[in-house]
Amino acid sequence: MTEPVVLTRGATKRYGAQVALDGLDLEVAPGTILGVIGPSGSGKTTAVRLLTGITAPTSGEVRVFGVDPADFSPEQRASLGYMPQLGVLDPNLSLRENLHFVASLYGLPLRRRRRIREALALVEMEGDARKLLRDASGGMQRRLALTAALLHEPQLVFLDEPTAGIDPVLRATMWEHFDRLRAQGRTLVITTQYVGEAAYCDRVAVVAAGRLLALDTPEGLRHRAFGGELVDIEASERLPDDIPAVLLEIEGVLSAARTGTEGRGLRLLVGDAGAALPRVQRRLERDGLTVDSAEPRVPSYDEVFVALVRAGERPPAGRRVR
Amino acid sequence: MGASGFGQRSIRVLAFLRKELVGVVRQPLLVVLLVLGPFGILLLFGAGLGSGAPAVTTVVVAPEGSAVAEEARRYAEANPSRLRISEVTADLDPALRRLRGGDLDLVVDFPADIDVALASGEQPSIVFYHDYLDPIEADAMVVAMRRVVDDLNAQVAGARVEAAQQRAGRVEDRVAAAADRVGAVRAALARGDEQEALIQLARLRGEVTGLDAELGPGDPAEALSDGEGTAAETVDELAEQVAELASDAPSEATEPLDRLAVEIDDLRSGLAEFGGLAPGLFVRPFQGVAETVVEGPVDLSDYYTPAVLVLLAQHLGVTFLGLSVVRDGELGTMDLLRVAPVSAGEVLLGKSLAYLLLTGAVTAALTGLLVAGLGVPVRGEWALLALTLLVILFASTALGFALALAARSIAQAVAFAMLLLLANVFFSGFLLSLDRYREPVRSLPRLLPATYGVELLRQVMLRGDPPSAVLLGILTSFAVALFALSWLLLRRRLRRA
Numbered sequence: 001m002t003e004p005v006v007l008t009r010g011a012t013k014r015y016g017a018q019v020a021l022d023g024l025d026l027e028v029a030p031g032t033i034l035g036v037i038g039p040s041g042s043g044k045t046t047a048v049r050l051l052t053g054i055t056a057p058t059s060g061e062v063r064v065f066g067v068d069p070a071d072f073s074p075e076q077r078a079s080l081g082y083m084p085q086l087g088v089l090d091p092n093l094s095l096r097e098n099l100h101f102v103a104s105l106y107g108l109p110l111r112r113r114r115r116i117r118e119a120l121a122l123v124e125m126e127g128d129a130r131k132l133l134r135d136a137s138g139g140m141q142r143r144l145a146l147t148a149a150l151l152h153e154p155q156l157v158f159l160d161e162p163t164a165g166i167d168p169v170l171r172a173t174m175w176e177h178f179d180r181l182r183a184q185g186r187t188l189v190i191t192t193q194y195v196g197e198a199a200y201c202d203r204v205a206v207v208a209a210g211r212l213l214a215l216d217t218p219e220g221l222r223h224r225a226f227g228g229e230l231v232d233i234e235a236s237e238r239l240p241d242d243i244p245a246v247l248l249e250i251e252g253v254l255s256a257a258r259t260g261t262e263g264r265g266l267r268l269l270v271g272d273a274g275a276a277l278p279r280v281q282r283r284l285e286r287d288g289l290t291v292d293s294a295e296p297r298v299p300s301y302d303e304v305f306v307a308l309v310r311a312g313e314r315p316p317a318g319r320r321v322r
Numbered sequence: 323m324g325a326s327g328f329g330q331r332s333i334r335v336l337a338f339l340r341k342e343l344v345g346v347v348r349q350p351l352l353v354v355l356l357v358l359g360p361f362g363i364l365l366l367f368g369a370g371l372g373s374g375a376p377a378v379t380t381v382v383v384a385p386e387g388s389a390v391a392e393e394a395r396r397y398a399e400a401n402p403s404r405l406r407i408s409e410v411t412a413d414l415d416p417a418l419r420r421l422r423g424g425d426l427d428l429v430v431d432f433p434a435d436i437d438v439a440l441a442s443g444e445q446p447s448i449v450f451y452h453d454y455l456d457p458i459e460a461d462a463m464v465v466a467m468r469r470v471v472d473d474l475n476a477q478v479a480g481a482r483v484e485a486a487q488q489r490a491g492r493v494e495d496r497v498a499a500a501a502d503r504v505g506a507v508r509a510a511l512a513r514g515d516e517q518e519a520l521i522q523l524a525r526l527r528g529e530v531t532g533l534d535a536e537l538g539p540g541d542p543a544e545a546l547s548d549g550e551g552t553a554a555e556t557v558d559e560l561a562e563q564v565a566e567l568a569s570d571a572p573s574e575a576t577e578p579l580d581r582l583a584v585e586i587d588d589l590r591s592g593l594a595e596f597g598g599l600a601p602g603l604f605v606r607p608f609q610g611v612a613e614t615v616v617e618g619p620v621d622l623s624d625y626y627t628p629a630v631l632v633l634l635a636q637h638l639g640v641t642f643l644g645l646s647v648v649r650d651g652e653l654g655t656m657d658l659l660r661v662a663p664v665s666a667g668e669v670l671l672g673k674s675l676a677y678l679l680l681t682g683a684v685t686a687a688l689t690g691l692l693v694a695g696l697g698v699p700v701r702g703e704w705a706l707l708a709l710t711l712l713v714i715l716f717a718s719t720a721l722g723f724a725l726a727l728a729a730r731s732i733a734q735a736v737a738f739a740m741l742l743l744l745a746n747v748f749f750s751g752f753l754l755s756l757d758r759y760r761e762p763v764r765s766l767p768r769l770l771p772a773t774y775g776v777e778l779l780r781q782v783m784l785r786g787d788p789p790s791a792v793l794l795g796i797l798t799s800f801a802v803a804l805f806a807l808s809w810l811l812l813r814r815r816l817r818r819a
Contacts, residue, residue: 052661053660084654084658
């Protein structure tokens with residue numbers, strides 16, 4: 001098995017009595033994208049600060065490249081890319097000068113004009129190279145910060161909310177770029193408040209109130225959020241009142257609930273939609289009910305996220321009927 | 323990466339150097355202000371400062387129609403720029419009310435009946451009331467008033483000497499007549515005409531008695547006495563001896579007659595000498611003459627220029643570095659540095675070099691302007707001046723870095739810079755000589771690098787001496803210690819929180 005690039009075990013960070021991060025367990029395989037999703041103040045930035053070595057954990061273990069970030073060698077630091085959540089570049093320098101500064105921090109040779117021009121072109125800011133950062137829009141500043149983090153071609157990149165405040169089109173472009181970096185074998189840890197961006201990640205960590213609620217693939221998260229797959233059924237006539245209880249007898253059906261106002265709709269939670277749906281349709285037809293439509297429902301990541309957060313707030317439940 | 327370890331370190335140092343310089347140079351108004359601001363202030367200071375002390379609006383309180391009031395007026399007319407007498411009055415209380423109300427600077431209260439007091443051996447007081455809040459101005463006023471009293475005393479004494487000289491002139495005629503009588507006595511005795519000799523002697527004694535009456539008691543001409551009586555009394559005694567001998571043993575009268583002649587000659591020459599001396603020599607036999615061994619004149623703006631240069635260099639270092647380092651923290655740049663392969667030494671070196679160059683350029687430009695524009699002298703060697711300024715800038719940058727790392731916010735950095743500036747104004751020798759302070763405060767200035775800087779620059783610029791190697795060594799040691807402290811603080815800050 002490939003050694004994880006990032007590994008944490010029970011990593012906890014406290015600021016006085018306040019727990020910013022509580023027992024974080026993470027593993028990030030090389031060449032993958034880990035998305036860290038959570039609401040504001042959930043501990044995402046604290047996690048990134050622990051992993052980059054800016055902050056030390058109060059307890060627990062943090063390993064990046066197999067070492068404690070406190071013991072990073074200069075070479076290991078040079079292999080890290082970091083884009084902080086807030087702008088850290090100099091507002092009195094131009095976009096190009098800021099990139100030169102960051103490039104110098106990482107010891108890039110002085111002959112780097114072409115590389116910087118290309119980097120600016122990649123984020124569609126080549127024409128704004130001379131513009132002072134303080135005169136640039138918020139979106140441009142985020143793009144520049146991202147470019148600065150990637151300029152030295154790091155192997156492991158920590159991006160703290162890189163798409164915050166960016167328009168949807170540019171966000172999509174940026175994720176395409178992250179995808180290319182992954183294809184080049186680089187590892188990315190990206191925090192975001194945009195739950196839908198989970199779809200671009202190989203694995204997603206959902207955090208809330210400093211706790212890791214789930215760590216899985218995007219599909220796995222969907223499954224985990226509701227305990228199975230959702231299927232929406234629409235009959236041509238009103239369904240009998242006892243139909244949810246009847247359908248629960250079918251193998252693979254985990255829960256059933258009525259939907260809609262005319263009593264014709266049903267939402268089922270099943271372990272595997274492909275296996276359960278034919279059985280459900282047969283049972284309804286046997287009872288003389290005509291099914292107009294029966295389709296697996298793909299919940300949005302917002303719904304997944306809300307479900308996970310709510311689930312994280314209460315103890316696990318068994319099979320339910322509503 | 324391509325660059326070697328040393329090459330990468332150099333690139334990182336240059337990155338900070340360039341970033342800081344570009345950040346400041348991008349504000350040309352600031353740079354111009356830094357050079358022209360202090361120059362303009364010194365220019366206004368030098369051009370606007372009056373050469374003498376300000377006029378003092380004064381009311382003289384003296385008895386109505388008294389001579390002393392006239393004397394005071396004459397004095398004021400002779401010194402119109404300093405003592406401006408607005409009124410002469412006999413009432414003290416209204417004058418004091420005006421003084422307290424801010425209408426006047428000074429009330430001079432002369433006593434009544436000065437002549438009577440003097441005649442009775444008293445030393446009457448002239449009281450000067452002032453309303454100065456500034457202790458330095460008040461001290462200056464006390465010194466000025468002592469001088470006024472000295473002048474008045476000299477005027478009074480001089481007038482008396484002059485009167486005495488006039489009387490001495492009249493006495494001289496009598497002494498000449500007395501000398502003639504001595505000649506007549508000698509001639510009569512030579513002829514054996516004792517009768518005539520006695521007649522002449524009687525006339526001689528008459529002249530001497532008149533002389534005594536003319537001079538009177540307590541006269542300055544008593545200075546001509548031998549300490550056992552007045553010259554006239556001596557002459558009189560000798561004349562009496564001659565008279566006694568003239569009848570009993572005329573041949574023995576020759577010796578006292580010769581002494582009498584000598585005594586009268588002495589009296590004549592003494593009176594002539596007394597009359598020929600200026601009255602001022604009696605009341606002020608000495609005058610003070612101040613000669614400086616400093617090469618060339620030093621006016622106020624010359625004197626303050628070295629201190630201004632030091633304070634400016636230090637304030638620039640502290641302010642710029644303070645704001646730069648604190649801003650790095652507030653912007654989050656420090657987080658970037660914690661992640662990047664950057665060492666505390668590289669940050670320290672890069673930023674220090676940037677501000678050393680910046681403050682160096684500003685200080686050099688300002689020095690050039692002050693020398694060329696205001697004529698501030700550089701009496702020492704320019705190379706030594708450059709060396710001294712370099713050491714001062716080195717220490718200022720180190721101090722700026724240490725304070726910047728101690729500050730946690732821009733407000734704190736500004737407060738530190740302001741406090742240091744204030745401490746330097748009072749304790750670096752900028753305003754007051756360090757000798758004016760008492761221990762243990764007197765040792766405090768030795769903790770301020772600016773103290774050494776001010777002393778060194780005054781040595782080179784104004785005295786034309788080479789800078790003291792000891793002071794240069796102390797200042798360099800300060801700089802090295804502060805840089806070491808800064809390195810430790812920065813290293814700690816770049817570590818994980």
